[in-house]
Amino acid sequence: MLEDVKQILLVLSGKGGVGKSTVSTQLALTLKVRGYKVGLLDIDLCGPSVPYLLNLESQSVHQGPDGWVPVYLDNEQRLGVMSIGFLLSSRNDAVVWRGPKKTSMIKQFLEDVYWQDLDYLIIDTPPGTSDEHITVMENLRHVPQCSAILVTTPQAVAIEDVRKEITFCKKTGISIFGIIENMSGYVCPECSECTNIFSSGGGKSLSEIARVPFLGSIPIDPRVGMLAGQGKAAVSELPNCTTSKMFDELVRKLSKSPTNGNSETSANEDL
Amino acid sequence: MSKVPENAPQHCPGTASENAGKVSACAGCPNQNLCASGAASAPDPAIEIIKNRLANVKHKILIISGKGGVGKSTVTSLLGHALAAKNPDINVGILDADICGPSQPRVLGVRGEQVHNSGSGWSPVYVTDNLSVMSIGFLLGSPDDAVIWRGPKKNGMIKQFLSEVDWGDLDYLLIDTPPGTSDEHLSSVQYLSGAGLAGAVAVTTPQEVALLDVRKQLSFCATAGVPVLGLIENMALYICPNCKSQSEIFPATTGGVAQLSAELGAPVLGSLPLDPAAGARLRHWHHTRAP
Numbered sequence: 042m043l044e045d046v047k048q049i050l051l052v053l054s055g056k057g058g059v060g061k062s063t064v065s066t067q068l069a070l071t072l073k074v075r076g077y078k079v080g081l082l083d084i085d086l087c088g089p090s091v092p093y094l095l096n097l098e099s100q101s102v103h104q105g106p107d108g109w110v111p112v113y114l115d116n117e118q119r120l121g122v123m124s125i126g127f128l129l130s131s132r133n134d135a136v137v138w139r140g141p142k143k144t145s146m147i148k149q150f151l152e153d154v155y156w157q158d159l160d161y162l163i164i165d166t167p168p169g170t171s172d173e174h175i176t177v178m179e180n181l182r183h184v185p186q187c188s189a190i191l192v193t194t195p196q197a198v199a200i201e202d203v204r205k206e207i208t209f210c211k212k213t214g215i216s217i218f219g220i221i222e223n224m225s226g227y228v229c230p231e232c233s234e235c236t237n238i239f240s241s242g243g244g245k246s247l248s249e250i251a252r253v254p255f256l257g258s259i260p261i262d263p264r265v266g267m268l269a270g271q272g273k274a275a276v277s278e279l280p281n282c283t284t285s286k287m288f289d290e291l292v293r294k295l296s297k298s299p300t301n302g303n304s305e306t307s308a309n310e311d312l
Numbered sequence: 313m314s315k316v317p318e319n320a321p322q323h324c325p326g327t328a329s330e331n332a333g334k335v336s337a338c339a340g341c342p343n344q345n346l347c348a349s350g351a352a353s354a355p356d357p358a359i360e361i362i363k364n365r366l367a368n369v370k371h372k373i374l375i376i377s378g379k380g381g382v383g384k385s386t387v388t389s390l391l392g393h394a395l396a397a398k399n400p401d402i403n404v405g406i407l408d409a410d411i412c413g414p415s416q417p418r419v420l421g422v423r424g425e426q427v428h429n430s431g432s433g434w435s436p437v438y439v440t441d442n443l444s445v446m447s448i449g450f451l452l453g454s455p456d457d458a459v460i461w462r463g464p465k466k467n468g469m470i471k472q473f474l475s476e477v478d479w480g481d482l483d484y485l486l487i488d489t490p491p492g493t494s495d496e497h498l499s500s501v502q503y504l505s506g507a508g509l510a511g512a513v514a515v516t517t518p519q520e521v522a523l524l525d526v527r528k529q530l531s532f533c534a535t536a537g538v539p540v541l542g543l544i545e546n547m548a549l550y551i552c553p554n555c556k557s558q559s560e561i562f563p564a565t566t567g568g569v570a571q572l573s574a575e576l577g578a579p580v581l582g583s584l585p586l587d588p589a590a591g592a593r594l595r596h597w598h599h600t601r602a603p
C-alpha cells in the first residue's frame with residue numbers, strides 16, 4: 042500500500058537516544074501544520090516512543106476492511122500513526138521478541154496499514170543495525186521515493202555509529218536525504234553560556250567527508266524536550282526557536298525534492 | 313522465559329513443556345515428533361560449557377537500560393574502573409554485548425587494540441592490570457564497518473564471547489547490553505542460566521520517554537527471573553562549567569527515578585550529573601594514557 046505515498050523518509054541513527062523519535066514526531070507535526078497529509082510509522086518494537094510523544098497512549102488501532110486503520114492525531118486525519126504501542130494492553134508491557142518475530146511484525150506494518158493517500162510517510166526506527174533495519178531496508182530498497190534522514194549527536198561515539206549507518210545505506214542502496222545534528226549545544230538558563238556538551242560540528246564535517254547533505258543542527262532545548270508527551274509542534278508552540286526554524290527549512294527542502302526518484306541529486310542541488 | 317519458537321502454532325505449549333508435542337495445537341506442526349520425543353527440551357549444551365568457563369567469575373551483572381543513549385556504556389565503564397580502583401586484588405571484566413553498536417573500546421580508551429586467540433580461548437584486552445574488556449569492536453577492521461546482523465548471528469557471537477573468552481579469575485563481570493528487549497538480552501540470560509546471574513542494574517535518564525522503556529525492561533527481568541539490583545540515574549542535573557549553577561536538561565516530569573524506585577522497591581544506587589567538565593577530564597585521561 043506504499044505505492045500511493047509520494048515520499049517515504051526513514052529516520053535512522055545507529056546510536057540510541059540521539060533524538061530519532063523527537064525528529065520523527067516533530068517532522069511529522071511540522072509537515073501536518075504546513076498542510077501536508079502525513080503518516081508516521083514507528084518500527085521500534087521494544088521501545089516505542091511515538092504514542093507517548095504524541096499523547097496518543099490510550100488509543101488503539103483496529104482492523105478495517107482495507108487493513109489496519111492508523112490512529113489519527115486530528116479530526117481532519119492529516120496525521121496518522123501506527124505503532125506497536127497501540128497493540129499492547131499496558132504501557133509497561135515488554136515486547137520480548139527475537140528477530141524473526143520482529144521481522145514479521147514489521148512486514149505487516151509495511152504491507153497492511155491502510156494509510157490512504159499520503160504526501161509523506163515518516164518511519165521512526167529503533168537504535169542499532171539489526172533485524173528491524175534490515176527488514177525495512179530490504180522492503181523499501183526498490184521503492185524509488187524512499188530515502189533516509191540520519192540523526193546524530195556531535196560526540197565521537199554517535200558520529201562513529203552514524204558512519205556505520207551510512208555504510209549500511211550504501212550497501213542496501215537507500216539514498217540519503219541528509220544528516221541532522223541534534224543536541225549540538227546547551228545554553229545555561231542561568232548565565233546564557235552556551236556549552237557544547239557533546240562537542241559540536243561533528244555532523245557537518247561528517248557530511249562533508251561522506252558527501253551527504255547537511256540538513257542543519259538542533260541545540261539542546263529543554264522547551265523542546267517538554268513538548269514530549271503533548272503532541273504539539275515546535276513550529277506552532279515555539280515559532281522563533283532554532284529547532285522550529287530547522288524543521289521549517291527541512292520541510293521546504295523536502296517539498297522541493299521531486300517525489301518520484303532522483304531525490305539524491307535534487308537534495309544535493311538544493312544545498 | 314518462554315521457549316516458544318518463532319514459527320510455532322498459536323497455542324504452542326513451549327518446546328520445554330511436559331506437554332510438548334502432545335496437545336491439540338501441536339497437530340500438524342513440523343516439530344511435533346521432535347517435541348514429543350523430549351529431545352527439544354534438552355538444554356543447549358552451551359549453557360554447561362559457559363557454566364564451566366565462568367566458574368571462577370564470582371558476580372555476573374547485566375547492565376540494562378531499555379532506552380538508547382542514556383549512558384549505559386559510560387556508566388558500565390565507570391563502574392568497572394571504580395570497582396577495580398578500590399582494590400588491586402579485585403579483578404573486573406567488562407563484556408560488551410552490544411554487537412551492533414559496540415562502544416566499550418572507545419569509552420575505555422582502548423580502541424584499535426587486538427584480541428588474541430590462544431589455546432585457552434580469546435584473551436581480553438587489559439585496560440589496567442585488573443580491568444579487562446571484550447568487545448566485537450576489537451574484531452572490526454575499520455570504524456566504518458557496520459555490524460549488520462540479524463538475531464541468530466548476534467546470538468552466536470554472544471555465545472562465543474561467553475564460552476570462549478579466557479577471563480581468568482574475576483570478582484565481577486559486567487555485561488553491557490544494547491537498548492531494547494530482544495535477542496541479546498534473551499540470549500545472555502539464557503546462556504547464563506547455568507552459570508548464574510547475580511542480577512541486573514538499570515541505567516536511565518530522568519524523563520518519561522526513558523522511564524517508559526526502563527519499565528518494559530524491568531517487566532522483562534521479572535518474567536526472566538533476573539533480580540534487579542538497583543537503578544542508576546544519569547544526566548540528572550546539568551552543571552554549567554561557567555557559572556556552576558545546576559539545571560535540568562531532561563526534566564523528570566513524572567517523578568524521575570525516585571518515583572520508579574518507589575514503584576518497584578528497587579534501590580537507587582546513584583545519580584550522576586551531566587558534567588561537561590567530567591566528560592572532558594575522562595577524554596583527557598584516556599588521551600594521556602593512550603599508547
Ligand SMILES: Nc1ncnc2c1ncn2[C@@H]1O[C@H](COP(=O)(O)OP(=O)(O)OP(=O)(O)O)[C@@H](O)[C@H]1O
Nearest residue numbers: 057058059060061062063168260261262266379380
Ligand atoms: N533538541 C533537543 N532538546 C532537548 N531535548 C531533546 C532534544 N532532542 C531530543 N531530546 C530529548 O532527548 C531524549 C531522547 O530523544 P529521543 O527519544 O527522540 O531519542 P531516540 O533516538 O528516539 O532514542 P531511542 O534510540 O531510545 O529510540 C528525549 O527525552 C527527548 O525529549
Ligand SMILES: [Mg+2]
Nearest residue numbers: 061062085090
Ligand atoms: Mg526512539
